Amino acid sequence: MKLLGSLVLCAGLSAAASIPSATAQPANQPIPVIDGPTYLMTYVEVVPSANARAIAAMKEYRDAARKEPGAMYADIYQEQGQLHRFVLSEIWQNRGAAATHAHAAATATLLETLQPIELGPADIRIHQAHSVTPPKASSANDIVVISHIDVAGGNTQNLINAFAPLWEGSRKEAGMVRYEILDEVPAHVNHFRSFEEWSNLAAFEAHNRAPHTQTYRTTVLQWLGTPFDQRLYRLVN
Numbered sequence: 001m002k003l004l005g006s007l008v009l010c011a012g013l014s015a016a017a018s019i020p021s022a023t024a025q026p027a028n029q030p031i032p033v034i035d036g037p038t039y040l041m042t043y044v045e046v047v048p049s050a051n052a053r054a055i056a057a058m059k060e061y062r063d064a065a066r067k068e069p070g071a072m073y074a075d076i077y078q079e080q081g082q083l084h085r086f087v088l089s090e091i092w093q094n095r096g097a098a099a100t101h102a103h104a105a106a107t108a109t110l111l112e113t114l115q116p117i118e119l120g121p122a123d124i125r126i127h128q129a130h131s132v133t134p135p136k137a138s139s140a141n142d143i144v145v146i147s148h149i150d151v152a153g154g155n156t157q158n159l160i161n162a163f164a165p166l167w168e169g170s171r172k173e174a175g176m177v178r179y180e181i182l183d184e185v186p187a188h189v190n191h192f193r194s195f196e197e198w199s200n201l202a203a204f205e206a207h208n209r210a211p212h213t214q215t216y217r218t219t220v221l222q223w224l225g226t227p228f229d230q231r232l233y234r235l236v237n
Contacts, residue, residue: 042088042123
């Protein structure tokens with residue numbers, strides 16, 4: 001299973017890491033894996049007629065995961081406009097807690113339950129913090145935005161440089177609940193994800209039109225390996 005292998009590798013790499021936080025690296029060098037909070041995003045896509053069944057299975061998993069040692073957050077988000085797509089978003093205290101969770105009964109049960117109704121295997125991505133605000137509990141009315149950022153041609157450092165003004169401006173905006181820029185580890189030095197949470201749609205729209213966001217979008221366009229991928233979600237209670 002990809003999750004098990006990747007988390008075990010992360011745990012091993014983290015033991016050798018000695019720097020306190022993620023720092024900018026040369027374009028072709030791997031970002032050091034830090035033994036700190038581990039962010040998991042699991043992408044789930046099921047046949048639309050099985051939405052209720054999938055949600056029930058994910059709720060059981062979420063509730064069990066929250067009780068495991070090292071669990072900080074575990075939430076379910078449903079994509080707006082594509083209601084058969086979901087993201088399970090989790091934060092674990094460290095690599096070891098996440099690796100232990102990968103072997104837990106709740107994980108195996110979820111993957112087994114989803115298998116007959118999924119359109120493809122659950123895609124589990126592992127991250128560490130690049131720049132993050134303190135996590136907060138989600139509200140059902142919040143707008144959650146998850147973006148995948150993938151740059152090509154050795155432009156990782158350019159992307160990291162572009163993140164700095166985006167982060168500084170975004171975290172100060174009205175209506176910002178949570179704002180995270182995450183490094184995907186360990187294998188994809190050029191892959192990042194952002195997790196944004198806004199108190200309402202107006203705050204999200206204002207953020208997208210803000211000068212620092214417009215500058216970022218214009219700047220990174222030349223480096224993107226895939227089209228800019230921004231998806232809106234709502235919390236599943």
